[in-house]
Amino acid sequence: MPTITFITAEGKQHAVTAEIGRSVMEIALEKSIPGVVAECNGSAACATCHCYFDPAFTEAIGPVGEHESDMLDFTAAPRRPESRLSCQVRVVDTLDGMTVRIPAMQ
Amino acid sequence: MRHVAIIGAGQAGSSLAAKLRELDFDGRVTLIGDEPHPPYQRPPLSKAYLTGKLAADRLALRGPSFYAERGIDLRLATTVTRIVPAENRIEFGSESLAYDDLVLATGATPISLPVEVGGALANIFTLRTIGDVEEIAPHVGPGKRALIVGGGYIGLEVAAALNQTGVDVTLVELQERILGRVAAAETSAYFRSLHAERGVRLLEGVGLVSLEGEDRVLRARLSDGSCVDVDFVIVGIGVRPSVTLAEAAGLAVENGICVDLQGRTSGTGIWAAGDCASLLWSGRRLRIESVPHAIDQAETVAANILGANRDYRPRPWFWSDQFDVKLQIAGLNSGYDRTVERKGARPGSCSYWYFAGEKLLAVDAINDARAYMTAKRLIDAGRSPSPRDVADGALA
Numbered sequence A: 001m002p003t004i005t006f007i008t009a010e011g012k013q014h015a016v017t018a019e020i021g022r023s024v025m026e027i028a029l030e031k032s033i034p035g036v037v038a039e040c041n042g043s044a045a046c047a048t049c050h051c052y053f054d055p056a057f058t059e060a061i062g063p064v065g066e067h068e069s070d071m072l073d074f075t076a077a078p079r080r081p082e083s084r085l086s087c088q089v090r091v092v093d094t095l096d097g098m099t100v101r102i103p104a105m106q
Numbered sequence B: 001m002r003h004v005a006i007i008g009a010g011q012a013g014s015s016l017a018a019k020l021r022e023l024d025f026d027g028r029v030t031l032i033g034d035e036p037h038p039p040y041q042r043p044p045l046s047k048a049y050l051t052g053k054l055a056a057d058r059l060a061l062r063g064p065s066f067y068a069e070r071g072i073d074l075r076l077a078t079t080v081t082r083i084v085p086a087e088n089r090i091e092f093g094s095e096s097l098a099y100d101d102l103v104l105a106t107g108a109t110p111i112s113l114p115v116e117v118g119g120a121l122a123n124i125f126t127l128r129t130i131g132d133v134e135e136i137a138p139h140v141g142p143g144k145r146a147l148i149v150g151g152g153y154i155g156l157e158v159a160a161a162l163n164q165t166g167v168d169v170t171l172v173e174l175q176e177r178i179l180g181r182v183a184a185a186e187t188s189a190y191f192r193s194l195h196a197e198r199g200v201r202l203l204e205g206v207g208l209v210s211l212e213g214e215d216r217v218l219r220a221r222l223s224d225g226s227c228v229d230v231d232f233v234i235v236g237i238g239v240r241p242s243v244t245l246a247e248a249a250g251l252a253v254e255n256g257i258c259v260d261l262q263g264r265t266s267g268t269g270i271w272a273a274g275d276c277a278s279l280l281w282s283g284r285r286l287r288i289e290s291v292p293h294a295i296d297q298a299e300t301v302a303a304n305i306l307g308a309n310r311d312y313r314p315r316p317w318f319w320s321d322q323f324d325v326k327l328q329i330a331g332l333n334s335g336y337d338r339t340v341e342r343k344g345a346r347p348g349s350c351s352y353w354y355f356a357g358e359k360l361l362a363v364d365a366i367n368d369a370r371a372y373m374t375a376k377r378l379i380d381a382g383r384s385p386s387p388r389d390v391a392d393g394a395l396a
Protein backbone atom coordinates (compact mmCIF):
# COMPACT_ATOMS: atom_id res chain seq x y z
CA MET A 1 0.00 0.00 0.00
CA PRO A 2 1.32 3.46 -0.89
CA THR A 3 2.33 5.89 1.81
CA ILE A 4 0.84 9.38 1.68
CA THR A 5 1.92 12.22 3.94
CA PHE A 6 -0.68 14.78 4.93
CA ILE A 7 0.65 18.15 6.10
CA THR A 8 -1.77 20.25 8.08
CA ALA A 9 -2.00 24.02 7.83
CA GLU A 10 0.09 24.25 11.03
CA GLY A 11 2.78 22.14 9.37
CA LYS A 12 2.17 18.92 11.26
CA GLN A 13 2.99 15.82 9.22
CA HIS A 14 0.95 12.62 9.25
CA ALA A 15 2.37 9.76 7.18
CA VAL A 16 -0.25 7.09 6.56
CA THR A 17 -0.60 3.99 4.45
CA ALA A 18 -3.48 4.37 2.03
CA GLU A 19 -5.68 1.61 0.72
CA ILE A 20 -5.76 1.46 -3.07
CA GLY A 21 -9.09 2.38 -4.64
CA ARG A 22 -10.24 4.67 -1.86
CA SER A 23 -10.31 8.41 -2.25
CA VAL A 24 -7.70 10.57 -0.57
CA MET A 25 -10.57 12.24 1.33
CA GLU A 26 -11.66 8.87 2.73
CA ILE A 27 -8.11 8.14 3.84
CA ALA A 28 -7.92 11.51 5.59
CA LEU A 29 -11.19 10.88 7.44
CA GLU A 30 -10.29 7.33 8.33
CA LYS A 31 -6.94 8.45 9.77
CA SER A 32 -8.59 11.45 11.47
CA ILE A 33 -6.37 14.01 9.75
CA PRO A 34 -7.62 17.41 10.92
CA GLY A 35 -8.71 19.98 8.36
CA VAL A 36 -10.47 17.78 5.82
CA VAL A 37 -14.14 18.44 6.54
CA ALA A 38 -15.88 16.61 3.67
CA GLU A 39 -19.46 17.60 4.49
CA CYS A 40 -20.88 15.80 1.45
CA ASN A 41 -18.73 12.74 2.03
CA GLY A 42 -17.34 12.55 -1.44
CA SER A 43 -20.21 13.65 -3.66
CA ALA A 44 -18.23 16.61 -5.05
CA ALA A 45 -20.99 18.82 -3.70
CA CYS A 46 -19.37 20.79 -0.87
CA ALA A 47 -15.74 21.71 -1.69
CA THR A 48 -14.75 21.22 1.95
CA CYS A 49 -12.23 18.49 1.14
CA HIS A 50 -9.96 20.82 -0.83
CA CYS A 51 -6.23 19.97 -0.64
CA TYR A 52 -3.01 20.94 -2.37
CA PHE A 53 -1.42 17.92 -4.00
CA ASP A 54 2.26 17.37 -4.61
CA PRO A 55 2.90 18.72 -8.16
CA ALA A 56 5.32 15.89 -8.83
CA PHE A 57 2.34 13.53 -8.85
CA THR A 58 0.04 15.49 -11.14
CA GLU A 59 0.22 12.88 -13.87
CA ALA A 60 -0.30 9.94 -11.53
CA ILE A 61 -3.30 11.66 -9.96
CA GLY A 62 -5.03 12.25 -13.26
CA PRO A 63 -6.93 15.21 -14.65
CA VAL A 64 -9.42 17.48 -12.90
CA GLY A 65 -13.04 16.88 -13.91
CA GLU A 66 -15.19 19.74 -15.24
CA HIS A 67 -17.55 19.81 -12.30
CA GLU A 68 -14.66 19.49 -9.87
CA SER A 69 -12.87 22.36 -11.56
CA ASP A 70 -15.94 24.58 -11.23
CA MET A 71 -16.19 23.75 -7.54
CA LEU A 72 -12.49 24.46 -7.04
CA ASP A 73 -12.98 28.02 -8.26
CA PHE A 74 -14.99 28.65 -5.09
CA THR A 75 -12.96 27.02 -2.33
CA ALA A 76 -12.51 28.87 0.97
CA ALA A 77 -8.72 28.81 0.64
CA PRO A 78 -7.26 30.07 -2.64
CA ARG A 79 -7.21 27.72 -5.59
CA ARG A 80 -3.75 26.89 -6.84
CA PRO A 81 -2.60 24.83 -9.82
CA GLU A 82 -2.14 21.85 -7.48
CA SER A 83 -5.61 22.18 -5.94
CA ARG A 84 -7.94 19.18 -6.02
CA LEU A 85 -11.02 17.99 -4.25
CA SER A 86 -9.48 15.13 -2.33
CA CYS A 87 -12.70 13.11 -2.65
CA GLN A 88 -12.16 13.01 -6.41
CA VAL A 89 -8.61 11.62 -6.22
CA ARG A 90 -8.34 7.83 -6.06
CA VAL A 91 -5.40 6.14 -4.39
CA VAL A 92 -3.27 4.19 -6.85
CA ASP A 93 0.09 2.56 -6.18
CA THR A 94 2.00 5.23 -8.12
CA LEU A 95 0.99 7.78 -5.46
CA ASP A 96 3.50 6.26 -3.04
CA GLY A 97 5.50 9.04 -1.38
CA MET A 98 3.07 11.83 -2.28
CA THR A 99 2.44 14.73 0.07
CA VAL A 100 -0.95 16.37 0.45
CA ARG A 101 -1.18 19.80 2.05
CA ILE A 102 -4.35 20.76 3.84
CA PRO A 103 -5.41 24.41 3.53
CA ALA A 104 -6.12 26.57 6.56
CA MET A 105 -9.79 27.00 5.61
CA GLN A 106 -12.47 24.80 4.10
CA MET B 1 -16.37 13.64 35.93
CA ARG B 2 -18.91 15.41 33.75
CA HIS B 3 -20.79 13.03 31.52
CA VAL B 4 -22.42 13.82 28.17
CA ALA B 5 -24.70 11.05 26.92
CA ILE B 6 -25.90 11.08 23.31
CA ILE B 7 -28.86 9.04 22.11
CA GLY B 8 -28.57 8.20 18.42
CA ALA B 9 -25.27 7.24 16.77
CA GLY B 10 -26.06 8.75 13.37
CA GLN B 11 -24.74 11.81 11.60
CA ALA B 12 -25.61 14.33 14.30
CA GLY B 13 -24.67 12.13 17.27
CA SER B 14 -21.27 11.19 15.89
CA SER B 15 -20.43 14.75 14.84
CA LEU B 16 -21.38 15.99 18.28
CA ALA B 17 -19.21 13.44 20.07
CA ALA B 18 -16.26 14.18 17.79
CA LYS B 19 -16.68 17.93 18.26
CA LEU B 20 -16.71 17.65 22.06
CA ARG B 21 -13.27 16.05 21.90
CA GLU B 22 -12.04 18.51 19.30
CA LEU B 23 -12.99 21.26 21.76
CA ASP B 24 -10.89 19.48 24.41
CA PHE B 25 -13.77 18.27 26.54
CA ASP B 26 -12.14 15.84 28.96
CA GLY B 27 -15.23 14.38 30.59
CA ARG B 28 -17.07 11.19 29.70
CA VAL B 29 -18.83 10.86 26.35
CA THR B 30 -21.25 8.02 25.69
CA LEU B 31 -22.73 7.59 22.22
CA ILE B 32 -25.60 5.13 22.08
CA GLY B 33 -27.12 3.80 18.86
CA ASP B 34 -29.72 1.13 18.19
CA GLU B 35 -28.23 0.08 14.86
CA PRO B 36 -25.47 -2.56 14.79
CA HIS B 37 -23.18 -0.40 12.61
CA PRO B 38 -20.83 2.36 13.72
CA PRO B 39 -22.02 5.78 12.50
CA TYR B 40 -22.28 5.86 8.71
CA GLN B 41 -23.42 8.05 5.83
CA ARG B 42 -26.99 7.71 4.67
CA PRO B 43 -26.90 9.60 1.34
CA PRO B 44 -25.23 6.76 -0.60
CA LEU B 45 -27.93 4.35 0.57
CA SER B 46 -30.29 5.60 -2.14
CA LYS B 47 -27.46 6.11 -4.64
CA ALA B 48 -24.19 4.18 -5.11
CA TYR B 49 -24.74 1.78 -2.21
CA LEU B 50 -28.12 0.59 -3.51
CA THR B 51 -26.58 -0.31 -6.87
CA GLY B 52 -23.74 -2.20 -5.21
CA LYS B 53 -21.11 0.28 -6.42
CA LEU B 54 -19.99 1.06 -2.90
CA ALA B 55 -19.05 -1.50 -0.24
CA ALA B 56 -20.54 -1.33 3.25
CA ASP B 57 -17.25 -0.58 5.00
CA ARG B 58 -16.92 2.56 2.88
CA LEU B 59 -20.06 4.05 4.36
CA ALA B 60 -18.51 4.51 7.80
CA LEU B 61 -18.12 8.14 8.82
CA ARG B 62 -14.87 7.56 10.73
CA GLY B 63 -12.14 4.99 10.87
CA PRO B 64 -12.61 1.89 13.03
CA SER B 65 -10.41 3.10 15.88
CA PHE B 66 -11.71 6.69 15.95
CA TYR B 67 -14.08 6.37 18.88
CA ALA B 68 -11.79 4.34 21.11
CA GLU B 69 -8.85 6.66 20.43
CA ARG B 70 -10.90 9.61 21.58
CA GLY B 71 -12.36 7.94 24.60
CA ILE B 72 -15.88 7.98 23.15
CA ASP B 73 -17.82 5.10 24.63
CA LEU B 74 -19.70 3.89 21.55
CA ARG B 75 -22.49 1.45 22.35
CA LEU B 76 -24.12 -0.10 19.32
CA ALA B 77 -27.23 -2.25 18.97
CA THR B 78 -28.51 -0.55 22.10
CA THR B 79 -31.95 1.04 22.22
CA VAL B 80 -32.57 3.67 24.85
CA THR B 81 -36.03 2.96 26.24
CA ARG B 82 -36.61 5.77 28.69
CA ILE B 83 -35.38 9.15 29.86
CA VAL B 84 -35.94 10.04 33.49
CA PRO B 85 -35.29 13.79 33.49
CA ALA B 86 -35.98 14.25 37.20
CA GLU B 87 -33.10 11.91 37.99
CA ASN B 88 -30.81 12.84 35.05
CA ARG B 89 -30.87 9.25 33.95
CA ILE B 90 -31.53 7.16 30.85
CA GLU B 91 -32.46 3.50 30.66
CA PHE B 92 -31.74 0.81 28.11
CA GLY B 93 -32.76 -2.74 28.79
CA SER B 94 -32.03 -3.33 32.44
CA GLU B 95 -29.18 -0.83 32.45
CA SER B 96 -29.38 2.70 33.70
CA LEU B 97 -26.94 5.52 33.04
CA ALA B 98 -26.68 8.89 34.77
CA TYR B 99 -25.85 11.97 32.68
CA ASP B 100 -24.99 15.59 33.28
CA ASP B 101 -25.97 16.58 29.75
CA LEU B 102 -28.13 14.56 27.43
CA VAL B 103 -28.40 14.99 23.67
CA LEU B 104 -31.22 13.59 21.59
CA ALA B 105 -29.94 12.82 18.10
CA THR B 106 -32.53 10.20 17.29
CA GLY B 107 -33.11 11.17 13.65
CA ALA B 108 -36.28 10.31 11.81
CA THR B 109 -38.29 7.27 10.80
CA PRO B 110 -39.77 6.68 7.35
CA ILE B 111 -43.54 6.72 7.06
CA SER B 112 -44.88 3.28 6.13
CA LEU B 113 -47.89 2.42 4.02
CA PRO B 114 -51.01 1.73 6.05
CA VAL B 115 -52.11 -1.87 6.45
CA GLU B 116 -55.46 -1.03 4.80
CA VAL B 117 -53.77 -0.51 1.43
CA GLY B 118 -51.73 -3.69 1.75
CA GLY B 119 -48.79 -2.25 3.63
CA ALA B 120 -48.35 -5.43 5.69
CA LEU B 121 -47.52 -7.65 2.68
CA ALA B 122 -43.95 -8.90 2.23
CA ASN B 123 -41.54 -7.18 -0.22
CA ILE B 124 -42.58 -3.67 0.76
CA PHE B 125 -39.69 -1.58 2.02
CA THR B 126 -38.71 1.82 3.27
CA LEU B 127 -35.12 3.05 3.02
CA ARG B 128 -33.34 4.66 5.93
CA THR B 129 -30.68 2.27 7.18
CA ILE B 130 -28.03 -0.18 5.98
CA GLY B 131 -30.34 -2.87 7.31
CA ASP B 132 -33.08 -1.68 4.96
CA VAL B 133 -30.77 -1.90 1.95
CA GLU B 134 -29.69 -5.39 3.02
CA GLU B 135 -33.34 -6.40 2.91
CA ILE B 136 -33.93 -4.78 -0.46
CA ALA B 137 -30.74 -6.04 -2.17
CA PRO B 138 -31.84 -9.64 -2.86
CA HIS B 139 -34.83 -8.34 -4.83
CA VAL B 140 -32.78 -6.13 -7.12
CA GLY B 141 -31.75 -7.42 -10.54
CA PRO B 142 -32.35 -7.08 -14.29
CA GLY B 143 -35.95 -7.65 -15.28
CA LYS B 144 -37.33 -7.28 -11.75
CA ARG B 145 -40.31 -4.93 -11.50
CA ALA B 146 -40.33 -2.28 -8.80
CA LEU B 147 -42.95 0.20 -7.78
CA ILE B 148 -41.76 3.32 -6.04
CA VAL B 149 -44.32 5.23 -4.07
CA GLY B 150 -43.47 8.90 -3.77
CA GLY B 151 -41.64 11.29 -6.10
CA GLY B 152 -39.48 13.17 -3.62
CA TYR B 153 -35.69 13.09 -3.66
CA ILE B 154 -35.36 9.66 -2.12
CA GLY B 155 -37.98 8.12 -4.40
CA LEU B 156 -36.35 9.62 -7.49
CA GLU B 157 -32.84 8.65 -6.44
CA VAL B 158 -34.00 5.10 -5.81
CA ALA B 159 -35.76 5.05 -9.19
CA ALA B 160 -32.55 6.16 -10.93
CA ALA B 161 -30.38 3.68 -9.03
CA LEU B 162 -32.69 0.72 -9.65
CA ASN B 163 -33.16 1.64 -13.31
CA GLN B 164 -29.38 1.54 -13.72
CA THR B 165 -29.27 -2.02 -12.39
CA GLY B 166 -31.81 -3.13 -14.99
CA VAL B 167 -34.89 -3.07 -12.77
CA ASP B 168 -38.11 -2.07 -14.50
CA VAL B 169 -39.26 0.92 -12.45
CA THR B 170 -42.67 2.53 -12.09
CA LEU B 171 -42.91 5.56 -9.84
CA VAL B 172 -46.22 7.01 -8.66
CA GLU B 173 -46.59 10.48 -7.25
CA LEU B 174 -49.94 11.47 -5.83
CA GLN B 175 -49.39 15.21 -6.24
CA GLU B 176 -49.67 16.76 -9.67
CA ARG B 177 -45.88 16.75 -10.08
CA ILE B 178 -42.77 15.11 -8.67
CA LEU B 179 -40.79 17.21 -6.14
CA GLY B 180 -43.94 19.28 -5.71
CA ARG B 181 -43.29 19.86 -2.02
CA VAL B 182 -39.66 20.88 -2.38
CA ALA B 183 -38.97 22.40 -5.77
CA ALA B 184 -40.31 24.68 -8.49
CA ALA B 185 -42.15 23.38 -11.52
CA GLU B 186 -39.04 23.92 -13.68
CA THR B 187 -36.90 21.63 -11.53
CA SER B 188 -39.67 19.03 -11.56
CA ALA B 189 -39.85 19.27 -15.33
CA TYR B 190 -36.10 18.74 -15.67
CA PHE B 191 -36.16 15.58 -13.59
CA ARG B 192 -39.37 14.35 -15.18
CA SER B 193 -37.79 14.29 -18.61
CA LEU B 194 -34.51 12.89 -17.28
CA HIS B 195 -36.32 9.91 -15.78
CA ALA B 196 -38.61 9.44 -18.77
CA GLU B 197 -35.62 9.43 -21.16
CA ARG B 198 -33.92 6.71 -19.15
CA GLY B 199 -37.02 4.54 -19.12
CA VAL B 200 -38.48 5.10 -15.67
CA ARG B 201 -42.29 5.00 -15.90
CA LEU B 202 -43.23 8.14 -14.06
CA LEU B 203 -46.87 8.67 -13.16
CA GLU B 204 -47.81 12.02 -11.65
CA GLY B 205 -51.15 12.85 -10.12
CA VAL B 206 -51.61 9.14 -9.62
CA GLY B 207 -52.14 7.58 -6.24
CA LEU B 208 -51.70 4.09 -4.96
CA VAL B 209 -55.10 2.55 -4.24
CA SER B 210 -53.93 -0.79 -2.92
CA LEU B 211 -51.20 -3.38 -3.01
CA GLU B 212 -52.41 -6.91 -3.59
CA GLY B 213 -51.06 -10.40 -3.20
CA GLU B 214 -51.35 -13.52 -1.06
CA ASP B 215 -48.58 -12.91 1.42
CA ARG B 216 -46.14 -10.98 -0.72
CA VAL B 217 -47.02 -8.10 -2.99
CA LEU B 218 -47.87 -9.09 -6.58
CA ARG B 219 -49.60 -6.10 -8.07
CA ALA B 220 -50.51 -2.51 -7.42
CA ARG B 221 -53.87 -0.93 -8.16
CA LEU B 222 -53.55 2.75 -9.05
CA SER B 223 -55.99 5.64 -8.91
CA ASP B 224 -56.02 6.03 -12.71
CA GLY B 225 -57.69 2.62 -12.84
CA SER B 226 -54.60 0.78 -14.02
CA CYS B 227 -52.89 -2.20 -12.45
CA VAL B 228 -49.12 -2.89 -12.41
CA ASP B 229 -47.45 -6.21 -11.68
CA VAL B 230 -44.63 -5.76 -9.20
CA ASP B 231 -41.95 -7.84 -7.50
CA PHE B 232 -41.24 -5.33 -4.78
CA VAL B 233 -42.22 -1.88 -3.58
CA ILE B 234 -40.18 0.95 -2.08
CA VAL B 235 -42.08 3.57 -0.17
CA GLY B 236 -40.60 7.07 -0.06
CA ILE B 237 -43.38 9.25 1.26
CA GLY B 238 -41.47 11.14 3.89
CA VAL B 239 -40.30 10.70 7.45
CA ARG B 240 -41.47 11.51 10.93
CA PRO B 241 -39.02 12.84 13.49
CA SER B 242 -38.22 10.23 16.15
CA VAL B 243 -39.70 11.89 19.20
CA THR B 244 -41.18 9.01 21.24
CA LEU B 245 -38.54 9.19 23.98
CA ALA B 246 -38.77 12.98 24.15
CA GLU B 247 -42.56 12.96 24.36
CA ALA B 248 -42.59 10.34 27.08
CA ALA B 249 -40.09 12.45 29.01
CA GLY B 250 -42.44 15.43 28.79
CA LEU B 251 -40.29 17.56 26.48
CA ALA B 252 -41.99 20.08 24.20
CA VAL B 253 -42.56 18.58 20.76
CA GLU B 254 -43.92 20.32 17.70
CA ASN B 255 -42.92 18.92 14.32
CA GLY B 256 -39.88 17.50 16.11
CA ILE B 257 -38.29 18.12 19.48
CA CYS B 258 -38.49 21.86 20.11
CA VAL B 259 -35.08 23.46 20.58
CA ASP B 260 -34.02 27.04 21.05
CA LEU B 261 -31.40 28.61 18.82
CA GLN B 262 -28.65 27.12 20.94
CA GLY B 263 -30.07 23.62 20.76
CA ARG B 264 -31.68 23.36 24.21
CA THR B 265 -34.92 21.44 24.59
CA SER B 266 -37.50 22.35 27.24
CA GLY B 267 -35.80 19.89 29.64
CA THR B 268 -32.93 21.00 31.88
CA GLY B 269 -29.59 19.76 30.56
CA ILE B 270 -31.25 18.12 27.55
CA TRP B 271 -30.32 19.11 24.01
CA ALA B 272 -31.36 17.94 20.56
CA ALA B 273 -29.87 18.13 17.07
CA GLY B 274 -30.37 16.82 13.55
CA ASP B 275 -33.47 15.41 11.89
CA CYS B 276 -35.33 14.99 15.20
CA ALA B 277 -35.06 18.65 16.25
CA SER B 278 -37.33 21.49 15.23
CA LEU B 279 -35.96 24.99 15.48
CA LEU B 280 -37.72 28.32 15.45
CA TRP B 281 -36.90 29.98 12.16
CA SER B 282 -38.64 33.02 10.72
CA GLY B 283 -41.53 32.51 13.10
CA ARG B 284 -42.20 28.84 12.49
CA ARG B 285 -40.99 25.47 13.65
CA LEU B 286 -38.68 24.08 11.02
CA ARG B 287 -36.96 20.76 10.60
CA ILE B 288 -34.14 20.44 8.13
CA GLU B 289 -33.33 16.95 6.90
CA SER B 290 -29.82 17.12 5.57
CA VAL B 291 -26.30 16.04 6.41
CA PRO B 292 -24.71 19.50 6.52
CA HIS B 293 -27.44 20.73 8.84
CA ALA B 294 -27.03 17.71 11.13
CA ILE B 295 -23.29 18.37 11.33
CA ASP B 296 -23.54 22.14 11.86
CA GLN B 297 -26.29 22.00 14.43
CA ALA B 298 -24.60 19.18 16.33
CA GLU B 299 -21.30 21.05 16.39
CA THR B 300 -23.01 24.15 17.72
CA VAL B 301 -24.68 22.12 20.45
CA ALA B 302 -21.32 20.59 21.38
CA ALA B 303 -19.88 24.09 21.78
CA ASN B 304 -22.89 25.22 23.81
CA ILE B 305 -22.67 22.24 26.14
CA LEU B 306 -19.19 23.54 26.88
CA GLY B 307 -20.55 27.03 27.52
CA ALA B 308 -20.11 28.83 24.21
CA ASN B 309 -23.62 30.37 24.25
CA ARG B 310 -23.69 30.43 20.48
CA ASP B 311 -26.84 30.69 18.37
CA TYR B 312 -27.19 28.31 15.48
CA ARG B 313 -27.83 29.94 12.14
CA PRO B 314 -28.92 27.38 9.60
CA ARG B 315 -27.32 27.74 6.20
CA PRO B 316 -29.24 25.00 4.48
CA TRP B 317 -27.88 23.22 1.49
CA PHE B 318 -28.50 19.83 -0.02
CA TRP B 319 -27.59 17.72 -2.99
CA SER B 320 -29.11 14.89 -4.94
CA ASP B 321 -27.53 12.58 -7.51
CA GLN B 322 -29.75 10.99 -10.15
CA PHE B 323 -28.25 9.20 -13.14
CA ASP B 324 -25.39 11.47 -14.25
CA VAL B 325 -27.08 14.62 -12.98
CA LYS B 326 -26.05 16.44 -9.86
CA LEU B 327 -28.57 18.75 -8.25
CA GLN B 328 -27.19 21.16 -5.65
CA ILE B 329 -29.55 23.28 -3.61
CA ALA B 330 -28.67 26.27 -1.48
CA GLY B 331 -31.12 28.02 0.82
CA LEU B 332 -34.76 27.32 1.65
CA ASN B 333 -37.29 28.21 -0.99
CA SER B 334 -40.39 28.41 1.16
CA GLY B 335 -42.38 31.56 0.47
CA TYR B 336 -41.01 32.21 -3.03
CA ASP B 337 -43.19 34.09 -5.49
CA ARG B 338 -41.17 33.57 -8.65
CA THR B 339 -38.22 31.73 -10.11
CA VAL B 340 -35.63 32.99 -12.56
CA GLU B 341 -33.77 30.65 -14.88
CA ARG B 342 -30.07 31.03 -15.52
CA LYS B 343 -28.37 29.06 -18.27
CA GLY B 344 -25.08 27.51 -17.24
CA ALA B 345 -21.77 27.78 -19.06
CA ARG B 346 -21.58 24.07 -19.85
CA PRO B 347 -23.96 22.13 -22.07
CA GLY B 348 -26.96 20.92 -20.09
CA SER B 349 -26.23 23.03 -17.02
CA CYS B 350 -28.80 25.45 -15.64
CA SER B 351 -30.11 26.83 -12.39
CA TYR B 352 -33.39 28.09 -10.97
CA TRP B 353 -33.28 31.00 -8.55
CA TYR B 354 -36.13 31.46 -6.09
CA PHE B 355 -37.13 34.98 -5.13
CA ALA B 356 -39.63 36.49 -2.74
CA GLY B 357 -39.97 39.98 -4.21
CA GLU B 358 -36.38 41.14 -4.60
CA LYS B 359 -35.00 38.76 -1.99
CA LEU B 360 -33.10 35.70 -3.11
CA LEU B 361 -34.21 32.68 -1.07
CA ALA B 362 -32.74 29.61 -2.71
CA VAL B 363 -31.25 28.06 -5.81
CA ASP B 364 -31.56 24.70 -7.54
CA ALA B 365 -28.44 24.20 -9.61
CA ILE B 366 -28.45 21.34 -12.09
CA ASN B 367 -25.01 20.20 -13.22
CA ASP B 368 -23.99 23.77 -12.52
CA ALA B 369 -21.49 24.04 -9.70
CA ARG B 370 -20.67 27.65 -10.50
CA ALA B 371 -24.24 28.81 -10.06
CA TYR B 372 -24.56 26.77 -6.89
CA MET B 373 -21.39 28.06 -5.26
CA THR B 374 -22.14 31.66 -6.23
CA ALA B 375 -25.69 31.46 -4.93
CA LYS B 376 -24.65 29.78 -1.72
CA ARG B 377 -22.25 32.60 -0.96
CA LEU B 378 -24.84 35.25 -1.75
CA ILE B 379 -27.50 33.57 0.40
CA ASP B 380 -25.11 32.96 3.30
CA ALA B 381 -24.18 36.64 3.18
CA GLY B 382 -27.83 37.70 2.97
CA ARG B 383 -27.29 39.36 -0.40
CA SER B 384 -29.66 39.32 -3.34
CA PRO B 385 -28.58 39.86 -6.92
CA SER B 386 -31.07 41.50 -9.25
CA PRO B 387 -33.27 38.97 -11.03
CA ARG B 388 -32.13 40.44 -14.36
CA ASP B 389 -28.48 39.74 -13.54
CA VAL B 390 -29.44 36.26 -12.52
CA ALA B 391 -31.05 35.65 -15.88
CA ASP B 392 -28.20 36.85 -18.05
CA GLY B 393 -25.73 39.05 -16.20
CA ALA B 394 -22.59 38.80 -14.11
CA LEU B 395 -23.11 37.70 -10.54
CA ALA B 396 -19.89 38.05 -8.61
Ligand SMILES: Cc1cc2nc3c(=O)[nH]c(=O)nc-3n(C[C@H](O)[C@H](O)[C@H](O)COP(=O)(O)OP(=O)(O)OC[C@H]3O[C@@H](n4cnc5c(N)ncnc54)[C@H](O)[C@@H]3O)c2cc1C
Pocket (backbone or CB within 6 Å): B007, B008, B009, B010, B011, B012, B013, B032, B033, B034, B035, B041, B042, B043, B044, B045, B046, B078, B079, B080, B081, B105, B106, B107, B108, B127, B128, B129, B154, B242, B245, B273, B274, B275, B276, B288, B289, B290, B291, B292, B294, B317, B318, B319, B320, B321
Ligand atom coordinates in the same frame (compact mmCIF):
# COMPACT_ATOMS: atom_id res chain seq x y z
C1 LIG C 1 -31.66 7.25 1.75
C2 LIG C 1 -31.28 8.62 2.23
C3 LIG C 1 -30.62 9.50 1.38
C4 LIG C 1 -30.27 10.78 1.82
N1 LIG C 1 -29.60 11.62 0.97
C5 LIG C 1 -29.17 12.83 1.40
C6 LIG C 1 -28.38 13.68 0.58
O1 LIG C 1 -28.11 13.39 -0.58
N2 LIG C 1 -27.94 14.86 1.11
C7 LIG C 1 -28.23 15.22 2.39
O2 LIG C 1 -27.80 16.29 2.83
N3 LIG C 1 -28.97 14.43 3.20
C8 LIG C 1 -29.46 13.24 2.74
N4 LIG C 1 -30.20 12.44 3.57
C9 LIG C 1 -30.60 12.93 4.90
C10 LIG C 1 -29.53 12.72 5.95
O3 LIG C 1 -29.04 11.42 5.88
C11 LIG C 1 -30.12 13.00 7.33
O4 LIG C 1 -30.58 14.32 7.37
C12 LIG C 1 -29.09 12.80 8.45
O5 LIG C 1 -28.67 11.48 8.48
C13 LIG C 1 -29.67 13.21 9.78
O6 LIG C 1 -28.80 12.87 10.82
P1 LIG C 1 -29.33 12.51 12.28
O7 LIG C 1 -28.14 12.20 13.09
O8 LIG C 1 -30.27 13.56 12.71
O9 LIG C 1 -30.21 11.21 12.08
P2 LIG C 1 -29.71 9.75 11.69
O10 LIG C 1 -28.50 9.80 10.83
O11 LIG C 1 -30.90 9.05 11.16
O12 LIG C 1 -29.28 9.11 13.07
C14 LIG C 1 -30.19 8.83 14.11
C15 LIG C 1 -29.81 7.52 14.76
O13 LIG C 1 -30.45 7.40 16.03
C16 LIG C 1 -30.87 6.08 16.20
N5 LIG C 1 -31.89 6.03 17.28
C17 LIG C 1 -33.15 6.52 17.24
N6 LIG C 1 -33.79 6.28 18.40
C18 LIG C 1 -32.90 5.65 19.21
C19 LIG C 1 -32.97 5.13 20.55
N7 LIG C 1 -34.07 5.23 21.30
N8 LIG C 1 -31.86 4.52 21.06
C20 LIG C 1 -30.74 4.41 20.33
N9 LIG C 1 -30.64 4.87 19.07
C21 LIG C 1 -31.70 5.48 18.51
C22 LIG C 1 -31.37 5.74 14.81
O14 LIG C 1 -31.54 4.36 14.61
C23 LIG C 1 -30.26 6.32 13.96
O15 LIG C 1 -29.19 5.42 13.81
C24 LIG C 1 -30.59 11.17 3.14
C25 LIG C 1 -31.26 10.28 3.99
C26 LIG C 1 -31.62 9.02 3.56
C27 LIG C 1 -32.33 8.09 4.48
Ligand code: FES
Pocket (backbone or CB within 6 Å): A025, A037, A038, A039, A040, A041, A042, A043, A044, A045, A046, A047, A048, A049, A050, A085, A086, A087, A088
Ligand atom coordinates in the same frame (compact mmCIF):
# COMPACT_ATOMS: atom_id res chain seq x y z
S1 FES D 1 -16.27 15.74 0.21
FE1 FES D 1 -17.62 17.25 -0.54
S2 FES D 1 -16.61 17.88 -2.32
FE2 FES D 1 -15.29 16.36 -1.59
